[in-house]
Amino acid sequence: MHQVADVEVAKNIMDANKRLADKNLKNLEEKDIFCVDFVGAIGSGKTTLVEEIIDNTDYKIGVLAGDVISKFDAGRIEKHDVPVVGLNTGKECHLDAHLVGHGLEDLPLDDLDMVIIENVGNLICPVDFDLGSHLRIVVVSVTEGDDTVEKHPIIFQTSDVVVINKVDLADAVGADADKMVADAQKLNPKIKVIKSSLKEGVGLDEIIQTIEEAMNN
Amino acid sequence: MHELSMAQGIINAVLETAETNNATEVTEVTIEVGRLAMINPEQLQFILGVLIENTIMEDAKVNFEEIPAEIECHDCDFQGEAVLDDSDHYAPLVKCPKCDSLSVEVLNGKDIVVKNIVIEKPDDT
Secondary structure, three states, X not given: OEEEEEEEEEEEXXXXXXXXXHHHHHHHHHOOOEEEEEEXXXXXXXXXXXXXXXXXXXXXXXXXXXXXXXOHHHHHHHOOOOOEEEEEOOOOOOOOHHHHXXXXXXXXXXXXXXXXXXXXXXXXXXXXXXXXXXXEEEEEEHXXXXXXXXXXXXXXXXXXXXXXXXXXXXXXXXOOHHHHHHHHHHHOOOOEEEEOEHHHOEOHHHHHHHHHHHHOO | OOHHHHHHHHHHHHHHHHHHOOOOEEEEEEEEEEOOOOOOHHHHHHHHHHHOOOOOOOOXXXXXXXXOOEEEXXXXXXXXXXXXXXXXXXXXXXXXXXXXXXXXXXXXXXXXXXXXXXXXXXXXX
């Protein structure tokens, strides 16, 4: 004989990630470490930006480099003599707080004052996953097309800063960088917008200054 | 885009509750999906169907309910259900219904919640 029962589960699947993100943040704050999380599409310039920040500041930086299956980004960053942990997501399209938590265990946190997380190249999925960072910067390049910002509203609504990169190539690819600026500001009136050409060193100072302002707040 | 990891989380939650309640079979599962979660219920249903093979929830009917988007407006302090402009986006723009501002904080509507399950269990437990 069987009986049928209606059982409440009330389990929020997103809560597990949020709890781990809070734990990561607490862990970082206990060690007085500032954490920046870079998101953006494949080829937007995230890794180059991480390299430039390492080379042009005196912070003791550790990096968590997210990649679906490869180690290329971690290998590039390693050459700048900073501790780096490559995080392979395998089949997933985003980093989550669980992977980041394990990555933090492998960084020498006692010797660091900044952790940079480079997410997997994707403008969609990272939206759902807090990692425990203090500042989220989305990097988008003009070569992705100047409708990229309006096509991916939520990542721009939930990030603190947007870097519009490769502006030196805008004419060559027929993109209007100012449209991307306007779209980002329309979607998120609070977002800080910085136009950059990392290849030419344009915008880097402003990006570093923005990170420092967030750090001191 | 990350339906697989969500589906695994859902199945773990269902099977855990089923086991605690000595279920022999799960016949129904109700999942609440936030209107703003970057999840497509159809894709979620598809991957769930693959992952539940050979489990006690194999034949469960899966129901989806939508959690509406609730916001607090930074400009006019409105709190409540947002206006969702999906005229040219599948993932809608979230707007304040009172002043049309896009400068809003999302209070609710991003979560995926396993709400309840219907199970069969032996009479004497």
